[in-house]
Amino acid sequence: MYLGLDLGTSGLKGVVIDANGRVLAQETASLVVDSPNATWSEQDPLSWWQACKDVVGQLHQRLDLSKLKALGLSGQMHGATLLDAQGQVLRPCILWNDGRSQVQCEALMAQFPDGIERAGNLYMPGFTAPKIRWVQENEPEIFAKLTHVLLPKDYLAYRLTGIMSSDCSDAAGTLWLNPETRQWDDDLLAITELTQANMPIIYEGCDLVGTLSETVARDLGLAQLPVVAGAGDNAAGAVGMGVTNPGQGFISLGTSGVYFTVSESHKANPQNTVHAFCHALPNRWHQMGVTLSAANSLAWFAKLMDKSVVELLDALEDSGIKRTNVLFLPYLSGERTPHNDPFANGQFVGLSNTTNVEAMTLAILEGVAFSLLDCQNALVSAGSFVDELSLIGGGARSAMWRQIIANVLNKRLIYRDGGDVGPGLGAARLALLGEQQGQGKDIESLIAEYCTMPDVLEIHEPEASLGSYYRNKYALFQPLYQSTKSLNEKLMQLSS
Template sequence: MYLGLDLGTSGLKGVVIDDKGSVVAQASAPLTVNSPQATWSEQDPESWWQACLEVIELLHQRLDLSKVKAIGLSGQMHGATLLDQNGQVLRPCILWNDGRSQAQCEALMTQFPELIERSGNLFMPGFTAPKIRWVQDNEADIFAKLAFVLLPKDYLAYRLTGTMSSDCSDAAGTLWLNPQTRQWDDALLAATGLTQANMPTLYEGCDLVGELSPEVAQALSLPVLPLVAGAGDNAAGAVGMGVTNPNQGFISLGTSGVYFTVSESHKANPENTVHAFCHALPNRWHQMGVTLSAANSLAWFAKLVGQSVAELLEALDDCPDHTTRVLFLPYLSGERTPHNDPLANGQFVGLSNTTRVEDMTLAVLEGVAFSLLDCQNALDSAGSRVEELSLIGGGARSALWRQIIANVLNKRLIYRDGGDVGPGLGAARLALLGEQQRQGKAIEALIAEYCTMPDALAVHQPEAATQAYYQHKYALYQSLYQATKDLNDKLAQSSW
């Protein structure tokens, strides 16, 4: 068996697969996000380790983990985990949806315009490099002690093995990697006061990086197992869904929303806010559009009205008409594609005395779908088109939401077995590939054998009768951001 550990924003999942790639067990432990100031988003790395211990214990209760042959990791991208010379954490990790470093992004792009070409991506507050510049500008005492920067899953790897490693897919999201060469870039590092001595060793996602230390193996009641480098959550999700070749793609409805397509080479398109990163597998790259609050928007609204997400969706099942006059902008954490605006606000528009909770729930589902259409349009302009998409993530469990997205994107969507644990499944598959590769098997043959698309559980075709409705609302959705941007900027700058 093979174990995948997926370190997400809201929880850590463990997924165990057998030697045929089938999921045999899973478990999860929750995580919380701290927001000490507006636009800030942080987590304590120690909470990741405690969640890892909890998940391993839960899995022990469900099956015999002595049969596990290797471990793989996936994780939330871009987080800045700062360590001192002794490997001790210096401050809470600054997460992917943290918006505090907008001024640093603007300064970096002004001072070093060549950095965009070298990284292939715009400097956005969510990425890791501007976070370090913010620490340098605002927490000089912390920066002076900084010896190593690790991404969230790579910190977990460090705790498991004592080695500092990363993979190309996750490292590409730091803005310190040149995705074309798949190596750290000295000029990109120097722009934020760092060198390669501050960086972990780079590997492909299926490469072995070390073994569990004897102390950790004993604490986890596991053998001294090999660990592979793993992948950023989206690349891992692609491996889990068999999205490994050019012109394949998927949508992830997790805390954030991701529109992911595979390319045969590094195809940078920063002018359209497209992320162009390395894939987790050798000789592959990918492009992404990202909306920062997907399933999080629905979870936020459920908490606001004192209902569960399931209750909100069940109420919509009883509605004969799935249309509403209400519009929703899902910019609760700012937005990346297409606006690159950390100060963008979430909004409901069109409320009246007759508005029901069901109208607002439906508007949230539509708003997230429209934000994914923004991503699709950006990717189309970058020359990245796919005919059909797989769906993964917790939000993809809703058949209604899947159908709305199919209608809005005017694409065939396929919900596949294992879609709710896609990144964890991908991490376990990378562990399998790494163990088999160690036995001398060729990686391309292994990818073809094990990185297949799981069975389809549901297929959603776009409904022609809905096209006029969604096209009209999407035009209003686009105009709403532009019409209210100045007002939102003034609100963000208000001292009260």
């Protein structure tokens, strides 16, 4: 058996698979996000470690974990986990959806304009490098003690093995890695006054980096298992869904929304806010469009209405409505593709005395789908086009939402077995690949054998009868951000 640990924003998930890739069990421990100021988003890394112990403990109750052969990791990208010389956490991790470092992004681009070409991506507040500049300028006492920078899943790997490691898919989201060479870039590090001595060693996602330390293995009730480098959550999700070759793609409906396509080389296209990163598997890269508040938009509304997400979706389905004159802009955490604006705001437009909860729920599902269409348009402009897409993430469990996205994107969408555990499944598959590779087997043959697409559960074809409705509504959605941007900026100034 093989264990994948997926460190998400709202929880840590453990997924166990057998040698045939079949999911045997999964368990989850919840996590809390702190927002001490507007646009800030932080987590305590020690809570990740506690969640890891909780999940392994839960899995012990389900399975005989003495049969585990290896462990893999996936995790939320971009988070700045800062450690001192003794490996102790210096402050809460600044997460991927934190928007505080916009000023630092602008300064870094002005200071080193070649950095965009070198990193292959725009400087955005969600990425790691500008967060370090923010710490340097606003928390100099922390920066003075800073010795190591780790990404979230890599902090877990450090706690598990005592080794500081990362993989090129996750590291590509820091703006310190050159995606073409798949290694740290000294000049990119230097503009934030760091060197390779501050960084973990870079591996491919399926490479073995070490084993569980004797103490940790004893505490977790496990053998001293081999541990692979793992992957950023989206690349791990791709491995879990068998999206490993050029021309393949998927959509992830997690806290954020991701439109992911595989490429045979590093294809940078920062002018269209397309992310161009390394894949978790050797000799592969990928492009992404990202909307920052996908399933989070629905969770936010459910909390506001004092209902569960399931209750909202059931009520909408029972109502039978397929169209609404309410429009929703899902920028609750700012937005990346296509605006790169951490201060963008969410909006409902078209409310009246007759508007009900079901119409607003439908508008949220449509608004997230329209943001994914923005991502699709950006990727097409970057030369990336796919005929069909797999779906993963918690939001993908809703057949209604999957159909709306198929309609809006005008694409065939395929919901596959394991789609709700995609990154965790991918982490477990990487563990399997690493363990088998350690026995001298060829990695490309292993990828072809084990990174297959899971069984199809449902196929969604676009509904032609709603095509004009979505096209016309998207035409209203597209200019809404720009037309209200100055108003939103004034509103933020009033409340600051």
